[in-house]
Amino acid sequence: MIVDISKKILIVGLGLLGGSYAKALKRFGFHVSAVTKDQSSVDYAIGEKIIDEGTTELDARMIGEADLVIFALYPHTFVEWIEQNQGLLKSGALITDVTGVKGSVVYRVQEMLREDVEFIAAHPMAGREVSGVENSTVQMFVGANYIVTPTEKNTPEAIETCMELGRLLGFANVTTLSPEEHDEMIGFLSQLTHCIAITLMTCNDKENMEKFTGDSFRDLTRIARINDLMWSELFVANKEALLNQMNLFMDKFTELKEMLENEDIDGMRRMMRTSTERRALFDKK
């Protein structure tokens, strides 16, 4: 479906991600419309020719015309939108999302959704430390991962269309994972790292430390500047998987602490060598 540029695309939520999607898709000539919160975002996006039309209202005509609807909202806002407004969607429409957690969203939305509309979930693993449509850029997707998380409710056609969308947006790696595999991976690679960074940044409030700070500490705390509204919601939405990762981390950290207490040099060296070997896998290819 997606390769047919006569189809209309609607973006709900015209922020950093939604705006970047719009920019990427306009390059191919799609008709792109947007429903969003602020009139200023609509005005900016029309002025910059990022979208063809936009509104801050629940415009029945605009929503009802869309063949593909991309929800670029916070998880709970997305779920609420579907609950309240799914009646406005076109029969046969395909909807997708950008939500960073999957298990707590995908099944719930698929469960409540009309039979004649299909939801195929996706997570574009891209972001910036700034927000808003004014900062949107297709550069964000270069070299990044796009993960589609199908369930047994999805059709092969929807999965393929969603993967094609990822490729059109410019993502380097377009793959599928189950919602559970996705949440475990995100819990470990992204959420746990943010938990660690904010803990490191707040566990010792001694003054003047910054005078002696080197690159190591700066690297580990770069992501300690964090959008508290978004991340607290994402943590809770992935609670079980994240707690599991936090426990794995705590267990290993405790093991290291005990080796230090016992001055078990051999044990610490083994752990450091494993760390060194495993880290080599994660170098940028």
Next chain:
Amino acid sequence: MIVDISKKILIVGLGLLGGSYAKALKRFGFHVSAVTKDQSSVDYAIGEKIIDEGTTELDARMIGEADLVIFALYPHTFVEWIEQNQGLLKSGALITDVTGVKGSVVYRVQEMLREDVEFIAAHPMAGREVSGVENSTVQMFVGANYIVTPTEKNTPEAIETCMELGRLLGFANVTTLSPEEHDEMIGFLSQLTHCIAITLMTCNDKENMEKFTGDSFRDLTRIARINDLMWSELFVANKEALLNQMNLFMDKFTELKEMLENEDIDGMRRMMRTSTERRALFDKK
């Protein structure tokens, strides 16, 4: 003393740091000699004109002529060298070091040292992920911290000479801390961050994670490639201070885990806002 270039400087241990010291000091015209383990390091350094002379022997003439001796060795090797060979030092010589931990080294060396030789400890906070004199470079010191850790046994002249050495080497910030303040700061900013990185790198061995890895995870684990021989020794040499920092971290991490368990969004958001504010202090100036 240091500004008098007729004085002779000896470097014991011609590796990455020792070699970089030699390079920096040769720029000013000092006579620089070296005692080190491998003949290949001596040959390289003489060939590159980094040192005037060097040996792998305990050369009584070369050691006995030095006015300033810089020990660029692992902590236990430094302590053993002084135990066994301090009789070779010139009467009136000043000695300093590069050891990354202070409390467990400084008092012990000052305690056992001859009355006519003074030891003023220093920590050049600079390093690279490679080792050996072949990789030495004065660039390493640009923008970095040099910390002198005097005790009541030190004379004002020795402290000033050691600080002047830090400035000659090209360090951006030359300051003093007590050995205890130094060890607390290093325990937090450097050792704890390495503990976290190696724990993160080894706590989940699920395969194929690297396919989905983004910048956050790479940032937090860059230092997980670690010299196991050096760091295990440094951890044990700073055991009490590091355990204290590890406990502070664990307590705060447990607090965050409990907030997540209780879905205490307000509490998590407060912690994230504190983190964001505090991180701003640590941006590069």
